[in-house]
Amino acid sequence: MQVPSVSADPVDDPKGYQDLLVGLVGADDPAAVQQSTPAQVRGMIDGAGDLLARRPSDGEWSALECLAHMVDAELVASGRYRWILAHDQPELLGYDQDLWVDRLHRPIERPDELLALFEPLRRANLELWARTPVDDRERFGLHRERGPESYALTFILMAGHDRFHLAQARRALGTLRA
Helix, strand or coil: CCCCCCCCCCCCCHHHHHHHHHHHHCCCCHHHHHHHHHHHHHHHHHCCHHHCCCCCCCCCCCHHHHHHHHHHHHHHHHHHHHHHHHCCCCEECCCCHHHHHHHHCCCCCCHHHHHHHHHHHHHHHHHHHHHCCHHHHHCEEEECCCEEEEHHHHHHHHHHHHHHHHHHHHHHHHHHHC
C-alpha cells in the first residue's frame, strides 16, 4: 500500500483529511488494522536502535515522536468514542498535534513508556468496539473542525491514522539509514 507523505490539513481541508484516512483503510476491517498496530510499532522499535529519536530533518518528527503522537491520538479517541456513545451529539474538540508533541513529550519518553499507555488504551477501545451494538456505531458527535462524525467513522479514521503515522515513522527511519 502506498501511503502519501503529506496529509490534508484536518482544519483547512477536513473532508480531504477524512478521505485520506478512510482511503488508507479501504475495505480492510478497521478493528483488524488497529489490532495489528502495536506489534508493528514494536517491530519498528526493535530494528531502529539509536535512530528512533532522531529527526530526519528540521520540522519533521522522529519515529519516536510519531509514536508519541499516536499515543496522544489514542488517548483523545478514547474520550471521543465514549462521549459519542454516552451523550447525544456531544461536541468533540480538536487539538494541535504539534503542540501536544512539543509540549507534552519533552523530554521524549522511552518507547516502553509510550507503549505502556498505548497498548492498554488500544485494547480497551477494541473491546468497546466489539461490544457496541452495530446500530450504536452510527451515533455521532460534532467535531469542532470537521463537523458530524459517527463512532464508526471515528474508529475507521483511527485505523487510517495508524497506517499514516506508521508509514511516516518508517520513512523517517529510512531517511536516516540512507
